[in-house]
Every structure is written in C-alpha cells, then in structure tokens.
Amino acid sequence: MEHSNAAAYRRTADGFRARDSEALAQLIADDVVWHVPGGTPLAGDIQGVDALFRWFERLHQVTRGTFKLREHDVLASEDHVVALSDMSSERDGHRVNVNVVSVMHFRDGLQRERWFHPSDPVAWDSLLGG
Numbered sequence: 001m002e003h004s005n006a007a008a009y010r011r012t013a014d015g016f017r018a019r020d021s022e023a024l025a026q027l028i029a030d031d032v033v034w035h036v037p038g039g040t041p042l043a044g045d046i047q048g049v050d051a052l053f054r055w056f057e058r059l060h061q062v063t064r065g066t067f068k069l070r071e072h073d074v075l076a077s078e079d080h081v082v083a084l085s086d087m088s089s090e091r092d093g094h095r096v097n098v099n100v101v102s103v104m105h106f107r108d109g110l111q112r113e114r115w116f117h118p119s120d121p122v123a124w125d126s127l128l129g130g
Contacts, residue, residue, distance in 0.1 A: 002076075003077065004076075005077070005078070005080075005106040006081060008027055008081075008109045008111070009074055009076070009106070010071070010074060012027040013069055013083075016069060019056075021053060024053070027111060028049050028111045029111060029112045030049050031047075031048060031049075031112070032047075032052055032110075032113065032114075033112075033113045035113075036055075037124065038118075039125050040062075040125050040128045040129055041058075042055065043128070063127075066088075066090035067088070067089045068087065069086075070086045071083055071085050076106070079105060081103075081104045081111075082102070083102040084100075086100075088127065089128075098118045098119060098120055098123045098124050098127050099118070102114055
C-alpha cells in the first residue's frame, strides 16, 4: 500500500496537470516554499501558496502551455516525499525533457517545502524559458 504522503503528492501532481487550484489549495500549505534552481526568471525561492499559484501561471505562459509533468516513481515517509519525474516543454519546435528529483517536506498531508534537482541544469533552464 502506498504511503499517504505519496498519495497526497500524486493528487497534487494531478491537480497541477488539471490546473485545479481548488484541489491544490487543499494539498499545499499556505506558507509553502519552493526552491527552484537555475538562471531563468522562474528560478528562486517561491514563498506562499498565492505566490506559487502566480508562479504556475507564469510557467504556463513561458512554456506556452506545453509544460508536462510525468512521475516515474514516488517514495514517501512520515516527513518526506521524493518524486522521480520527467518534466518537459516545447522549445523552438522541439521537446526539451529533463529528469528531475524533487525532495519535499510533508506534514499533515500538506506539501510544505520542495527542492528541485534536475539531471541537466542547462536543459532545465531551457525547459523553463531560458
């Protein structure tokens, strides 16, 4: 049986793909912090759920709606979730794919903090509009 935090992350990823802000608001802490690496305008620390929702809109704008998230595996404990994912977007007529390890703090079924660790930092920047 899958850990409840892994299931919560999968519901969050599904909500992101569906652009369902109501579902996401139930799964992400109000004071969430995302640490986004790279050298693009989307990089940096995103603090708070409202800022994160604005970041989602910017991501969709920068990638012209082509951003895709696909989980390879999700591992969880009482405090953490690790998601092994493939993230991609269309850039200059071709798809840029990056394998990403996301490490997240979860508490009470809510995502509280997230760090992204892309396998290829140059491709990551291209993926995010760099």
